[in-house]
Amino acid sequence: MPVEDDETLAEILDYDTIAVVGCSSTPGKAAHDVPKYLQSQGYRIVPVNPTTDEVLGERAYDSLADVEEDVDVVDVFRPSEEVAGIVEDAITRDDVTVVWTQLGIRDDEAARRAEDAGLLVVQDRCMKVEHRRLKT
Template identity: 65%
Template sequence: MPLTDDADLDRLLDAETIAVIGCSTTPGKAAHDIPAYLQQQGYRVIPVNPFADEILGEHAYDALADVEEDVDIVNVFRPSEEVPEILDAVRERHAARGDATAAWLQLGISHDDAATAAESDGIEVVQDRCMKVEHRRLRG
C-alpha cells in the first residue's frame, strides 16, 4: 500500500538526498520549482534529465543508474505510463546499492501495480502527492 499516513510521510522528509526524475530547466514548471523549493529547504537535489547538462546548479544525469551519489528518495515528475519503467530502475538501484529506499510520485502521477511491485522489494512509495505541499504542511 502506498504511504498516506502523516507520520510516514514526515519520516520520509528526513531524507537528505533526492534524485528528481524529469527535473526541468524551465522556471515556472512544477518540475523545476518544486525541486528548487526542496533545495532551498536544505535537501541535496540531483536532477535526472537526459536533455540537460545542469539544473539548479547541479550536474544533471541522463538516468538514475548514472547517479554516483547515494540517493534517499527518487522523486518522479514523469507521466504515469512511465512509472513502471522508472520504478524498475529504482528497484534495480535499491537491489544493487541499498539506497533509493523510497519513491515519491508527484501530484497526478500514480501506478498501483508498479507501486506494489516496488513495495514488495522494500521500497516505500508515495503516489499522487506533491512533495512541496506535504513538506510545507508537515514541516511548516
C-alpha cells in the same frame, strides 16, 4: 499500500538526498519549482534529465541508473506510463528507500513491485505541499 499517514510522510521528509526524475530547467514548471523549493529547504537535489547538463546548479544525469551518488528518495515528474521503468531502476539500486510520484502521477502495479522490493511508495502527492504542511 502506498504511504498515506502523516507520521510516515514526515519521516520520509527527513531524508536528505532526492533524485528528481524529470527535473526541469524551466522556471515556472512544477518540475523546476518544486525541486528548487526543496533545495532551498536544505535537501540535496540530484536532477535526472537527459536533455540538459545542469539544473539548479547541479549536474543532471541521463537516467536514475547513471546517478553516481547515493539517493534516498526518487521523486518522479514523468507521465504515469513511465513510472514502471523508473521503479525498476530504483529497485536495482541499493540506496533508494522511497519512490514518490508527484500530483497526478500513479502506477499501482509499479507501486506494488516497489513495495514488494522493500521500498516505501508515495503516489499522487506533491513533496513541496507535504513539506510545507508537515515540516514548516
